[in-house]
Amino acid sequence: MTHVAMTIAGSDSGGGAGIQADLKTFQELGVFGTSAITAVTAQNTLGVHGVWPLGGEAVTAQTDAVFGDFEVSAVKTGMLFSAEIIRAVARSLEEADRPALVVDPVMIAKGGANLLQQEAVDALAKELIPLAAVITPNIPEAEVLTGMDIRSESDMEKAGRSLLGMGARAVIVKGGHRTDERRASDLYMDRDGSRMVLSSERIHTKDTHGTGCTFSAALTAFLAAGQTLPDAAEGAKRFIQAAISDGLGIGSGHGPTNHWAYHRIGGMSAKGAITVES
Numbered sequence: 001m002t003h004v005a006m007t008i009a010g011s012d013s014g015g016g017a018g019i020q021a022d023l024k025t026f027q028e029l030g031v032f033g034t035s036a037i038t039a040v041t042a043q044n045t046l047g048v049h050g051v052w053p054l055g056g057e058a059v060t061a062q063t064d065a066v067f068g069d070f071e072v073s074a075v076k077t078g079m080l081f082s083a084e085i086i087r088a089v090a091r092s093l094e095e096a097d098r099p100a101l102v103v104d105p106v107m108i109a110k111g112g113a114n115l116l117q118q119e120a121v122d123a124l125a126k127e128l129i130p131l132a133a134v135i136t137p138n139i140p141e142a143e144v145l146t147g148m149d150i151r152s153e154s155d156m157e158k159a160g161r162s163l164l165g166m167g168a169r170a171v172i173v174k175g176g177h178r179t180d181e182r183r184a185s186d187l188y189m190d191r192d193g194s195r196m197v198l199s200s201e202r203i204h205t206k207d208t209h210g211t212g213c214t215f216s217a218a219l220t221a222f223l224a225a226g227q228t229l230p231d232a233a234e235g236a237k238r239f240i241q242a243a244i245s246d247g248l249g250i251g252s253g254h255g256p257t258n259h260w261a262y263h264r265i266g267g268m269s270a271k272g273a274i275t276v277e278s
């Protein structure tokens with residue numbers, strides 16, 4: 001059976017993040033990838049050189065075309081840029097046949113470029129997050145959404161609880177930005193009371209462009225293929241660990257991760273690098 005997944009996100013001309021990272025990840029994980037582009041970015045490993053958002057109507061036309069023809073099992077959102085696009089996406093998801101929704105609340109690119117307008121944060125919180133099966137903020141995004149300072153694992157847990165209160169069924173607070181920690185640890189929490197810490201050795205590399213997109217795309221692909229949320233979260237952590245650990249060394253800035261690595265290294269050897277604690 002062919003499983004169909006969809007990404008609603010921005011285009012990264014450099015190919016390491018956004019729509020391009022998502023489709024590469026879907027392909028590697030054996031699900032058929034479809035997309036709705038929200039914005040075009042002129043981007044490479046050195047930064048974002050320009051952003052051209054689409055209007056809500058153009059985004060709705062893409063989601064209507066895909067939902068009107070395919071049975072989409074899981075959808076992820078990435079860069080949404082404006083409140084107008086967020087509202088268009090929320091409306092089309094409400095009308096669709098309830099695909100599992102992964103919301104990666106992308107706000108700021110590594111080099112500092114704004115990928116979400118300040119005034120759109122409220123629409124993201126009120127209109128999209130309540131529809132999500134899982135949201136995957138990094139620490140700065142979780143801080144913006146909750147208004148909390150996050151420094152420790154217990155802060156991540158408090159923020160996670162506050163994010164669950166915003167209506168998502170589960171949350172993964174990603175710990176990639178806690179660079180003073182020896183391990184890269186992400187906290188998974190859901191409304192049924194499950195909690196786990198997905199942890200891996202922290203790899204010392206500058207090539208981490210698109211880690212967040214790739215992680216959430218892998219999560220979406222595993223959900224599209226029918227895995228449970230906790231299993232999909234663990235699979236996504238294995239996928240990103242392999243992708244970071246086997247870097248490609250391309251571009252002169254923050255290079256992309258290696259979307260081939262999970263299968264090249266083999267899912268099983270990536271397995272040893274991950275620990276899961278409840």
Ligand SMILES: Nc1ncnc2c1ncn2[C@@H]1O[C@H](COP(=O)(O)OP(=O)(O)OP(=O)(O)O)[C@@H](O)[C@H]1O
Pocket residue numbers: 109110137138139174175176177184185186200201202203204205208209210211212213215237240241244
């Ligand atoms: N240096 C690293 N070594 C191992 N895993 C990492 C590293 N950096 C990030 N990760 C993992 O990558 C995934 C994405 O986390 P991160 O917090 O970096 O997301 P993000 O901020 O959305 O991505 P980006 O920094 O690219 O915008 C998480 O599973 C995190 O643990």
Ligand SMILES: Cc1ncc(COP(=O)(O)O)c(N)n1
Pocket residue numbers: 009010011012017018019041043078079106108109110115208209210211212213214
């Ligand atoms: C089009 C686009 N979308 C998202 C990101 C953030 O990337 P990430 O947080 O995965 O590094 C990006 N740089 N460009």
